[in-house]
Amino acid sequence: MSRQAVEQLIDRWMNDPSFRNEVRSDPEAAVRRTGADLTDDELAAVRSVDWNLPDEELRVRTNNGA
């Protein structure tokens, strides 16, 4: 259920420019306003993700894992 909420958040971030701006300005507050039911680990992820990072930069940040 929680993962579904995450999916919806990312979908909204992708498709709603005003939400994207809100998230970039204050991720946790923006996500809380949506009422999404996230776990503590997912909320921590919301805080630690760099929402300003362009896709191209994300691509070069992939690593080869363990």
Added chain:
Amino acid sequence: MPSSWQRFSDFLEGPAAADRVRRVFDAADQFIVERAVTLEQRRLIGAPVARLRAEITADAERASMCLFVHLPVLVYAGLRGEERPAIPLASATTLLFAGLDLFDDVADGDWPGSAAATLLCAFPQLMVGELAAPPQLIAAIGSTLARGLLRMSAGQQQDLSAQGADEVRSCEIEATAIAKSGEEAALFACMAAQLAEAPEEIAGKYEELGRSIGAGAQLASDCHELFEDPAARDLVHGARTLPIVLHLERLLGAERTAFLALLDDARTEAAAREEVRLRLRSGGSLRRCAFIVETYRQRALRLCREAAPLEPARGCLEALIGSISFFP
């Protein structure tokens, strides 16, 4: 911008980490020399281990992130304050990993299956049996090893059954990453915690920590292979990794059929592979994956805080966990 690994390399790529890799492989090599029954067996077992060592030492990023070396040693050191007694266990987990790694060559017909089976099912067990620990502890670690192998085998089957499939859900892909790579790292961490005679509750936290970092690392590695590795083996093999499945889940009707056809073409055509990458990026799959990997990192960090390892192992464990992230 630096990769997450580069941001953490001070912790992971320093002389201590390199020395850890050297000591673990030296002990594994020595064990093979002493225990192989024939010279031919020594060659068949020793060569893939030597190849793994060469690959790892040639690639500082991979060397710093190899969970089979670092995780058991750091978990033990986090509990007991020293690394040395965990080196033989890390050698066992290294031989186990080498056996898993060798199965790819066996599938390609490049190496006898008996060598992979021996690496996986004889040498790690022998090494565990000879750990400097009380008999009941060795028996418990041996049981953990057997249960872990059972789970990993089931995860491997799940992974293979998803290849080329049209109907796979992202939750199933995550479950497979947990069942395969998550269980592998959980096994490494749990055996180390047992060797350190950690209380059951703390051992459970380390086991869960291992499961989270192993699954997150697998998902991150799948992204790297898909978006950055020129060989793109997963696309060639028709593997349904998380970025692909997240994209498929958002397509319906003709769009979905067309993308499945593109995936089929990508098995043989480089231009189709590039088109797949482009569509996944523009559709947001990479960003979704980056967030999902971040949740595994945050879960592992929380478990690490709860387990409260001793320094300096704690800093190294946090760096190892951080190295899977897109967001250092």
